[in-house]
Amino acid sequence: xxxxxxxxxxxxxxxxxxxxxxxxxxxxxxxxxxxxxxxxxxxxxxxxxxxxxxxxxxxxxxxxxxxxxxxxxxxxxxxxxxxxxxxxxxxxxxxxxxxxxxxxxxxxxxxxxxxxxxxxxxxxxxxxxxxxxxxxxxxxxxxxxxxxxxxxxxxxxxxxxxxxxxxxxxxxxxxxxxxxxxxxxxxxxxxxxxxxxxxxxxxxxxxxxxxxxxxxxxxxxxxxxxxxxxxxxxxxxxxxxxxxxxxxxxxxxxxxxxxxxxxxxxxxxxxxxxxxxxxxxxxxxxxxxxxxxxxxxxxxxxxxxxxxxxxxxxxxxxxxxxxxxxxxxxx
Amino acid sequence: xxxxxxxxxxxxxxxxxxxxxxxxxxxxxxxxxxxxxxxxxxxxxxxxxxxxxxxxxxxxxxxxxxxxxxxxxxxxxxxxxxxxxxxxxxxxxxxxxxxxxxxxxxxxxxxxxxxxxxxxxxxxxxxxxxxxxxxxxxxxxxxxxxxxxxxxxxxxxxxxxxxxxxxxxxxxxxxxxxxxxxxxxxxxxxxxxxxxxxxxxxxxxxxxxxxxxxxxxxxxxxxxxxxxxxxxxxxxxxxxxxxxxxxxxxxxxxxxxxxxxxxxxxxxxxxxxxxxxxxxxxxxxxxxxxxxxxxxxxxxxxxxxxxxxxxxxxxxxxxxxxxxxxxxxxxx
Numbered sequence: 001x002x003x004x005x006x007x008x009x010x011x012x013x014x015x016x017x018x019x020x021x022x023x024x025x026x027x028x029x030x031x032x033x034x035x036x037x038x039x040x041x042x043x044x045x046x047x048x049x050x051x052x053x054x055x056x057x058x059x060x061x062x063x064x065x066x067x068x069x070x071x072x073x074x075x076x077x078x079x080x081x082x083x084x085x086x087x088x089x090x091x092x093x094x095x096x097x098x099x100x101x102x103x104x105x106x107x108x109x110x111x112x113x114x115x116x117x118x119x120x121x122x123x124x125x126x127x128x129x130x131x132x133x134x135x136x137x138x139x140x141x142x143x144x145x146x147x148x149x150x151x152x153x154x155x156x157x158x159x160x161x162x163x164x165x166x167x168x169x170x171x172x173x174x175x176x177x178x179x180x181x182x183x184x185x186x187x188x189x190x191x192x193x194x195x196x197x198x199x200x201x202x203x204x205x206x207x208x209x210x211x212x213x214x215x216x217x218x219x220x221x222x223x224x225x226x227x228x229x230x231x232x233x234x235x236x237x238x239x240x241x242x243x244x245x246x247x248x249x250x251x252x253x254x255x256x257x258x259x260x261x262x263x264x265x266x267x268x269x270x271x272x273x274x275x276x277x278x279x280x281x282x283x284x285x286x287x288x289x290x291x292x293x294x295x296x297x298x299x300x301x302x303x304x305x306x307x308x309x310x311x312x313x314x315x316x317x318x319x320x321x322x323x324x325x326x327x328x329x330x331x
Numbered sequence: 332x333x334x335x336x337x338x339x340x341x342x343x344x345x346x347x348x349x350x351x352x353x354x355x356x357x358x359x360x361x362x363x364x365x366x367x368x369x370x371x372x373x374x375x376x377x378x379x380x381x382x383x384x385x386x387x388x389x390x391x392x393x394x395x396x397x398x399x400x401x402x403x404x405x406x407x408x409x410x411x412x413x414x415x416x417x418x419x420x421x422x423x424x425x426x427x428x429x430x431x432x433x434x435x436x437x438x439x440x441x442x443x444x445x446x447x448x449x450x451x452x453x454x455x456x457x458x459x460x461x462x463x464x465x466x467x468x469x470x471x472x473x474x475x476x477x478x479x480x481x482x483x484x485x486x487x488x489x490x491x492x493x494x495x496x497x498x499x500x501x502x503x504x505x506x507x508x509x510x511x512x513x514x515x516x517x518x519x520x521x522x523x524x525x526x527x528x529x530x531x532x533x534x535x536x537x538x539x540x541x542x543x544x545x546x547x548x549x550x551x552x553x554x555x556x557x558x559x560x561x562x563x564x565x566x567x568x569x570x571x572x573x574x575x576x577x578x579x580x581x582x583x584x585x586x587x588x589x590x591x592x593x594x595x596x597x598x599x600x601x602x603x604x605x606x607x608x609x610x611x612x613x614x615x616x617x618x619x620x621x622x623x624x625x626x627x628x629x630x631x632x633x634x635x636x637x638x639x640x641x642x643x644x645x646x647x648x649x650x651x652x653x654x655x656x657x658x659x660x661x662x663x
Contacts, residue, residue: 146621
């Protein structure tokens, strides 16, 4: 037997000391998160306090307001904070909602397919495919969107009369809600699929066998038993995907048209071809105006809204997954 | 007396067989109602659609990449010019991606593994453990653009001015240090989750055996648990690396709007790391029609290189997984 404590793990690496060091590391990361939250809200406060709840309301053009805010910061005489973000919020809601809805349905079918119905060879293809789609950088999705999807929508889906009918208000060039929703769907669906699959796999086999033994066919067993008992995983996957979708800045900034405009469903189906800009890309677009104090506060206010909604959804996902572990599922 | 004991095992194997094989062998969709068969058809259609999208992305970028990518682009830096033939390549972006990836993972890996060890092996007090789990979950959910904005606050402070360029008392705040630090937060949750999974998969008796021969907990972790969990740690690191090299928002905000290295000072490795720079994602972003450069052909070429990196990382994860399965784990 060699020495009991090799020198490197000797007094220097005593257990208490290691525990304290790791504990300090953990506390540092927790502290960093707290610092992030506090910083973002403190910086955002001037914008919120000047606008009150009107911050979330509609009124005026967002672009013009952002410009006024920026210029007032440069002149320095009297800071302007007036900002009504409804156009951006509405765009975020439409794009995120549309993409999550589409992704939820398709991810549910695909994960059921992967777990229950796909032949082995198909499963062996689909799983790497899902992993690959989840790992493609968003800027590549954005590039393909700008160079392939957007021209296709602009040249083939939107007709000339449609373009003419709204020509006075906004130009339809293909940069649209539709492009954003479609590409975002492809980006977040794989995320959902992998979590749904984990949930479906951890359903107790006995429950499925019981249903099968009663003569229920595999399709209905899967949907009535497996999908229902995997509901926590489905909730968890969905909210995580929502959090991801809300924070997507680069791809949406590229394909959504990047103009502050609120597409109006009352216009009829044409509204899906209308451009807009969600909250997150607005930060990227205006990042150069960070030096102007009121712009800085406004951008941090947008970030605070993103942070709050993303944190809310992450928290909901965490709760859902804890609920799931009650049923013995370990995803 | 022996007979009743002996009969159950004989009749058992057919019923004990894994539940899925027999059902698959027995029941096809031929007997199902129409609605169920339509549902199955939708499954197939969507499954094939996913495959088609993936194939389309790879093939399209492959064609565009092979058309526009010239080897010279990989070794020439970007220069200003009027047409796409005059503007050089993206060597700075390529090197920048490697630098950011290395630095980011160099921060995220030790921190992430440390947190995972603390969570699985120590985890006292329980309240702090729960808060930590929540923190990691929250960091995973923070949009990277918010991390980037937070980074501008940290790295523009005078205390950290030595990490980037300072002109007339105003700290620029854009450097490889800034970008890599914030990007490591993007990779952190993946490293933690994967390492935890690996540590949790090691059964308790392995630890008890180690304690029984007088090893401390930390010695057990370093000598036994971490080597066993190495495949999962590697997986986490590679997944994190994939997220780091694929991130754009943080790069655009914290690394600078330049397409070349902008070294600060003169100490060799540090001057580049303190200066602004670019990465492939930033190059693609700027070279796309919506960016400032508008050179779609080079954007395709750079995107192709980036996609190759992502594919290589995916393949590496697969290899690690397969090898880990072949070697076998404690629990099997």
